[in-house]
Structure formats: C-alpha cells, structure tokens
Amino acid sequence: MKRILPVVLAVAALLAASLAACSKTETVASPSPGGETVAVSAAESPSAGESVSPSASPLPKLPLEQARVEGRFLGAGFFGRDLTFSAICASGPCNTVGEDNEIKVKFKRHGASYEGTVTDHQDCGPSHGLHANIAVHYAYSFKVTKAEYIKGEWRATAIDTDASMESPGGTASASGSGWSRTLTCKPFHRTGRGNSFLKGH
Secondary structure, eight states, X not given: OTTHHHHXXXXXXXXXXXXXXXXXXXXXXXXXXXXXXXXXXXXXXXXXXOOOOOOOOOOOOOOGGGOBOOEEEEEXXXXXXXXXXXXXXXXXXXXXXXXXXXXXXXXXXXXXXXXXXEEEEEEEEEETTEEEEEEEEEXXXXXXXXXXXXXXXXXXXXXXXXXXXXXXXXXXXXXXXXXXXXXXXXXXXXEEEEEEEETTO
C-alpha cells in the first residue's frame, strides 16, 4: 500500500499539469531525438469568464417586393416630377404617399408594384383675358427594380415608372355689350415611361 500511494500522487500531479496547460499559453522544453532542446507552445484557450464574439454575418439579400419605398426619387419617371415618398407604416414594405409641390398621390402596394391616381386642376389660357380651369387626371404606377440596405433597412433605390395624364377639356366665356369671347380647351391624353432613382444612390 505504501508503494502504491506515491504512484497515485504522481499521476494526480500529471493530470493537474495537463489541465493547467489547456487553460493558458506556456512554452515548455522538449528534448529532440538528437539531444537538442526544442521550444513547444501549448494551445491557448479562453480562460473562464471570457466569451468569444462570433463574426458579424452579412445581411441577407431580400426579394424586391420586400423593399420599403421611402425618400426622394429623382428622374423623369413622372413627367419630370421628383416625388418624395413617405411610407404609411412604421417599418417594412407598405402603401406609400408620393408628393411634390403640386400634387400628392397615394400609392397602393401590390408586391413590388405600386399604383395611384390623383385629379388636379390647371388653368387653360390665358386668351383675351380668359382662363378656363380644367380637370387633369393623373394615373401613376411604378415597380421596384433595385434595392439595398440603408441603415439596416431594406430600401428601394430604383423604380421603373409608367404615367398618364388626361383631361376632358373645358371652356370659358365672357361677354359684354356687343361682344362675347369663348376659350375652348381641347381634351388631351399623354403617357410617359421612365425610371427614377433614390437621391444619393
């Protein structure tokens, strides 16, 4: 029994030394076959209480229909209008409102496509001092063609647009003693296609 006890103690000491080598970096000397001393580095592992931070994963590329339409879009897509879009929800894709200094259009979302209509009024003339206030109907639609992450949010950066404007025309007349004048505004219909890009992209 006395002979076995020193052996047990020696084995315990070796186990303790092995565990210590796994928890820190140290250099130990190991004899080479030729009698030379070779430096060997033990593997380093994080000590207790330390955490390893995983590398940040890239954000996934989402379908275009998931892009949020917001911000100012530049270009000749809407008869030369630069529209500023404001989504009506707090985050993600949804219906949006496009407006400039003259018109305001509510766009309804259908996947990656949007459509909206608005009626405006314009003066026809002047002619001989006459003005005719005529109704002009606008029909706008667009489709998201490009998107990217902006401050962590998947946003539309380019859109293809279709637009039409039409008016039934109108007349204005005035008369006085021995005279009368009439201004006739002819009906018209125009269409246009183009693209717009988010400002700065």
